[in-house]
Amino acid sequence: MDNMKKYINMTGQFKTDWIKYSDYEVRLDENGEKYITPKEDSCFTIYNPFENANELVFDLIKLGDSALKNDIDTSTLDSMVLEFVKAYGLLGIITSSVYNRDIIGESKVILTDKNPLNIKEKIMDEDKYLNLFIPFANEDEVYIRKLGKHLTLFKAEDSPKFYGKRPLILDLVFSKFYSEKVDWIIDFAKTISTHINQVLIYKNINLTEGVTIMAGKFKAEKIGMTIGMLNNPFIQWEFDSLKTAVEIIYCFAITNESNILKRCEYCKNAFIAKSDNEKYCSSSCRNCYNVIKSRNKKKGIDS
Numbered sequence: 001m002d003n004m005k006k007y008i009n010m011t012g013q014f015k016t017d018w019i020k021y022s023d024y025e026v027r028l029d030e031n032g033e034k035y036i037t038p039k040e041d042s043c044f045t046i047y048n049p050f051e052n053a054n055e056l057v058f059d060l061i062k063l064g065d066s067a068l069k070n071d072i073d074t075s076t077l078d079s080m081v082l083e084f085v086k087a088y089g090l091l092g093i094i095t096s097s098v099y100n101r102d103i104i105g106e107s108k109v110i111l112t113d114k115n116p117l118n119i120k121e122k123i124m125d126e127d128k129y130l131n132l133f134i135p136f137a138n139e140d141e142v143y144i145r146k147l148g149k150h151l152t153l154f155k156a157e158d159s160p161k162f163y164g165k166r167p168l169i170l171d172l173v174f175s176k177f178y179s180e181k182v183d184w185i186i187d188f189a190k191t192i193s194t195h196i197n198q199v200l201i202y203k204n205i206n207l208t209e210g211v212t213i214m215a216g217k218f219k220a221e222k223i224g225m226t227i228g229m230l231n232n233p234f235i236q237w238e239f240d241s242l243k244t245a246v247e248i249i250y251c252f253a254i255t256n257e258s259n260i261l262k263r264c265e266y267c268k269n270a271f272i273a274k275s276d277n278e279k280y281c282s283s284s285c286r287n288c289y290n291v292i293k294s295r296n297k298k299k300g301i302d303s
């Protein structure tokens with residue numbers, strides 16, 4: 001079978017930590033907004049998203065493809081989002097949607113131009129912004145504490161704390177109180193799916209001038225990195241959100257010249273091809289396509 005499976009090729013060493021809980025649920029806040037939130041009795045694990053780079057990106061694209069279909073019903077889509085979040089955790093949209101490096105301790109946040117939140121304000125009060133992401137937490141369960149000059153985030157549970165090694169906001173993102181709207185996740189997935197489609201369209205046009213694909217929608221902000229050293233030097237990305245990690249992986253996948261991210265001509269799923277000539281994601285798709293082609297030939301239909 002497909003023992004030639006190709007992978008997104010990322011040169012160098014990549015690492016980042018992310019959190020996922022064992023179970024999540026879809027829950028409505030007091031305004032009827034649909035959120036995804038960790039279940040109360042769930043427990044967390046920390047993992048490195050780059051170890052699952054392939055699955056992560058392709059699962060997101062599948063979600064985006066489904067969301068782009070007109071005939072998909074909301075409950076099917078909700079359960080797909082839930083599956084995605086169970087596998088990889090929430091996206092960390094709270095950090096990727098503002099220019100502020102940290103959010104805790106600042107009175108205002110400045111929202112990025114391209115974010116999935118769908119709110120009109122460009123500048124928001126910190127409290128108001130934070131509350132968007134903790135709709136089910138009581139005031140005494142999570143709050144900011146000032147000790148002299150130092151700020152800490154108090155949370156009534158024992159999820160990871162970074163003690164200043166990473167922005168304080170991650171203490172909140174890694175807590176069980178942190179939630180994201182289903183629509184935000186869907187919006188992001190749709191953006192990536194649409195982005196591939198656009199790239200593929202442009203590939204078939206002879207461009208005389210460079211263009212930016214989806215300039216009004218796709219742009220990753222706040223990407224930090226340093227070099228770490230073990231036996232060899234490695235890139236130590238400093239991602240504050242899973243969303244940014246996905247964007248990086250996707251950018252590597254779509255720009256790679258030896259393993260090309262494209263869509264299968266039969267099933268339309270995204271896959272990694274070794275060359276521009278490769279048209280199908282699997283031998284079974286190639287067979288299916290050929291069967292249809294020969295059937296149509298017999299019927300006298302041009303395929």
Ligand SMILES: [Zn+2]
Nearest residue numbers: 264267281285
């Ligand atoms: Zn296929």
